[in-house]
Amino acid sequence: MNHRIVSTVVIIIVTMFAASALLFTWAAVLVAPADGAVYAPADPHPPARRTANCVGCHTVGEGSIPVTHRNYRVDTCSACHRPSVRRLVPHAITMGESRCVLCHGEPARDLGMPVGHLRFESGECLLCHPVDHRFYDRQPAPAGLSLNFAADIAHPLGGVFQDCDRCHHVETRSTLPDNHREFAVETCMDCHETGRAE
Amino acid sequence: MKLIIRGVFWFGLYLTLILFPLIAGIVFFQPDQAASPLIYLAIAAGYIALALMATELALVSRFKGVAGAFGLDSLLQFHRQIGIAAMFFATAHPVLLVADRAYSRSLVVPSTNAPWPVTVGIAAFVLAALVVGLSVYRRQLRMSYGVWHITHSLISIALIGFAAAHVLGLGRFAALPVVRALWAVYLAFFVIMYLRYRLFRPLSLMHRPWQVVENRTEHGNSHTLVLRPVGHEGFRFEPGQFAWIGFGRSPFAIDQHPISFSSNGDIPSHDGTIAFTIKRLGDWSAQVVPDVVPGTRAWVDGPYGVFTIDREEGAGYCLIGGGVGITPLYAMLQALETREDPRPVFMFHAANDFDDLTFREELDAMAERMPSLTLVTVLLRAEDDWEGERGFVTAEILTKYLPATLYRRFQYFICGPGPLMDAMEKTLPAIGVPGERVHTERFDMV
Numbered sequence: 001m002n003h004r005i006v007s008t009v010v011i012i013i014v015t016m017f018a019a020s021a022l023l024f025t026w027a028a029v030l031v032a033p034a035d036g037a038v039y040a041p042a043d044p045h046p047p048a049r050r051t052a053n054c055v056g057c058h059t060v061g062e063g064s065i066p067v068t069h070r071n072y073r074v075d076t077c078s079a080c081h082r083p084s085v086r087r088l089v090p091h092a093i094t095m096g097e098s099r100c101v102l103c104h105g106e107p108a109r110d111l112g113m114p115v116g117h118l119r120f121e122s123g124e125c126l127l128c129h130p131v132d133h134r135f136y137d138r139q140p141a142p143a144g145l146s147l148n149f150a151a152d153i154a155h156p157l158g159g160v161f162q163d164c165d166r167c168h169h170v171e172t173r174s175t176l177p178d179n180h181r182e183f184a185v186e187t188c189m190d191c192h193e194t195g196r197a198e
Numbered sequence: 199m200k201l202i203i204r205g206v207f208w209f210g211l212y213l214t215l216i217l218f219p220l221i222a223g224i225v226f227f228q229p230d231q232a233a234s235p236l237i238y239l240a241i242a243a244g245y246i247a248l249a250l251m252a253t254e255l256a257l258v259s260r261f262k263g264v265a266g267a268f269g270l271d272s273l274l275q276f277h278r279q280i281g282i283a284a285m286f287f288a289t290a291h292p293v294l295l296v297a298d299r300a301y302s303r304s305l306v307v308p309s310t311n312a313p314w315p316v317t318v319g320i321a322a323f324v325l326a327a328l329v330v331g332l333s334v335y336r337r338q339l340r341m342s343y344g345v346w347h348i349t350h351s352l353i354s355i356a357l358i359g360f361a362a363a364h365v366l367g368l369g370r371f372a373a374l375p376v377v378r379a380l381w382a383v384y385l386a387f388f389v390i391m392y393l394r395y396r397l398f399r400p401l402s403l404m405h406r407p408w409q410v411v412e413n414r415t416e417h418g419n420s421h422t423l424v425l426r427p428v429g430h431e432g433f434r435f436e437p438g439q440f441a442w443i444g445f446g447r448s449p450f451a452i453d454q455h456p457i458s459f460s461s462n463g464d465i466p467s468h469d470g471t472i473a474f475t476i477k478r479l480g481d482w483s484a485q486v487v488p489d490v491v492p493g494t495r496a497w498v499d500g501p502y503g504v505f506t507i508d509r510e511e512g513a514g515y516c517l518i519g520g521g522v523g524i525t526p527l528y529a530m531l532q533a534l535e536t537r538e539d540p541r542p543v544f545m546f547h548a549a550n551d552f553d554d555l556t557f558r559e560e561l562d563a564m565a566e567r568m569p570s571l572t573l574v575t576v577l578l579r580a581e582d583d584w585e586g587e588r589g590f591v592t593a594e595i596l597t598k599y600l601p602a603t604l605y606r607r608f609q610y611f612i613c614g615p616g617p618l619m620d621a622m623e624k625t626l627p628a629i630g631v632p633g634e635r636v637h638t639e640r641f642d643m644v
Contacts, residue, residue, distance in 0.1 A: 003638050004623050006272045010279040013209060017250070017287070020217050021242035027224045028238040 042084035044128060088132035091140040100125045153192050164188050216249040219380045223371035236298040241370060244291035248361045250284035252388050259395040269504035271639050285330045288323055315367030322360035329353050342481040344453050358388060403449035406430050408496040418556035420477040420522055421487050422460060425496050432470030433501065435463035436508040437533035438526040441500025443474060445490060449497040455482055458525040462532035477522035505639040512609035514542040516600060518591055518622055520614025521549060527613060528557050535568050544600055548576040548591050548618060574599050593625045610636045
């Protein structure tokens with residue numbers, strides 16, 4: 001084959017590869033935007049002297065920095081890992097910090113903590129979730145209650161149904177859920193409304 | 199048109215093979231590994247560099263399908279130029295990473311503290327530079343072809359191994375299972391290619407040995423080796439083709455050389471003998487070939503090549519040969535004479551001086567026998583009584599002899615020193631010959 005034709009083909013192919021590299025970059029930016037802060041996990045630590053030095057705790061050797069980050073400079077962490085938006089506690093800490101889990105300890109429940117928080121010590125909550133100063137004296141809602149779907153009462157409330165304890169045995173052989181045991185029997189109607197049957 | 203169709207198919211396949219993992223990477227990429235555009239570009243450049251280098255072996259592993267479509271000399275040229283281009287992509291990879299603020303310049307400096315994937319990446323880059331540098335500057339470094347060939351193979355294998363380890367150990371996209379699977383397939387393909395090239399192909403030659411029956415000295419500091427098949431019938435070849443030949447007890451020797459046939463492939467001798475004519479140019483041709491004695495065991499891998507009159511239709515032929523480049527053209531003339539082809543043939547035989555004219559007596563005798571053959575001899579340095587043409591083969595000399603109404607429909611075959619072929623590739627289109635009718639053969643790539 002003609003030598004010049006081969007050289008021309010090489011130039012065309014190399015140009016196509018260079019264009020492909022640019023196309024790949026464009027597509028990658030679309031799939032995973034270059035602003036790493038959008039997808040990089042947020043920095044969950046509160047601003048403090050001991051959390052300012054990321055590599056003081058996070059090291060490649062211990063595996064807490066992904067292998068693909070090995071060559072990043074340590075002072076560029078915050079370029080992608082922006083401070084997280086923290087949720088403030090909207091009520092008074094009346095029972096002390098270690099009691100948070102009494103209401104928020106089950107991830108599946110309303111206002112339960114995220115599953116990822118289960119590894120934290122119970123006494124560390126306020127480190128990331130300080131009290132919102134606007135609500136420092138507000139009492140928390142009754143602990144352990146679902147906020148949304150307390151079951152309707154399926155019977156009238158008069159006559160023999162007037163006394164809840166008569167059937168639900170608050171003290172012995174209780175039919176109440178475990179997390180209702182601490183509530184006074186007079187407070188049932190605070191959450192449970194009478195059903196459509198009435 | 200046939201060439202365009204062949205080109206679209208093979209290079210479409212080539213582009214697909216190289217770019218497919220990039221496409222897979224984009225499709226399956228997880229956004230939580232997001233990076234800046236410069237890093238994405240660096241990833242693409244590094245990947246393309248490795249893919250180009252890994253497929254280099256396929257280009258020169260003598261696959262009949264590919265070599266038959268383009269000619270092995272074209273693939274060798276493509277191999278060389280793509281290798282240089284791959285080096286540019288490989289260089290762009292660390293440059294772009296450092297250009298991104300997230301990476302420090304210490305990245306490109308070997309260090310004991312560096313993670314091992316970074317270290318092997320640096321090693322792969324150095325080896326790539328060594329492979330390309332030795333190939334481009336072998337003559338200036340006065341490295342023998344044999345030593346270069348061995349180092350080229352070994353360093354290339356190490357380079358692919360290191361680069362693959364770098365990608366799999368550090369790569370952002372290579373962390374994806376689908377990309378890892380693709381890489382495993384590609385590496386397996388590379389290993390199979392290498393085994394085919396270095397193990398299975400020589401094994402197939404084991405049962406087809408040849409023996410040197412004559413070593414004849416020719417004009418122009420050349421030797422013609424006549425080889426006879428031992429225990430088999432040999433093979434037929436098209437006029438202008440070549441084969442890889444080597445000597446020794448085993449076909450596994452790496453010291454093999456592509457040499458054009460100088461015998462008539464159309465009607466081989468009854469005992470299947472073939473002939474190669476070799477000029478003293480390099481270490482092997484100057485130190486080994488002259489001392490080859492009859493009875494020496496030889497290994498012939500061929501025939502190869504598309505530099506042949508059998509694949510190109512034309513109203514006539516114009517053959518332009520310089521020095522030992524006359525060899526494949528002489529084989530073409532023998533075939534044309536055997537076939538009693540009535541089409542006009544113009545042979546421009548160029549040499550430095552009269553003594554450098556290989557096959558001059560044979561060509562003169564052939565011109566006497568073939569009325570269709572016009573033999574034009576062009577000497578760079580000639581005695582005063584020289585009646586032929588002087589200087590270089592030029593447009594003036596060509597148009598002086600070629601029939602004005604017909605030469606644009608001829609097929610042109612040029613073989614000789616690089617400057618002669620470069621000049622003809624410019625001159626012939628300048629006088630109106632279509633580029634696709636100009637065929638050259640180059641093996642002097644390193």
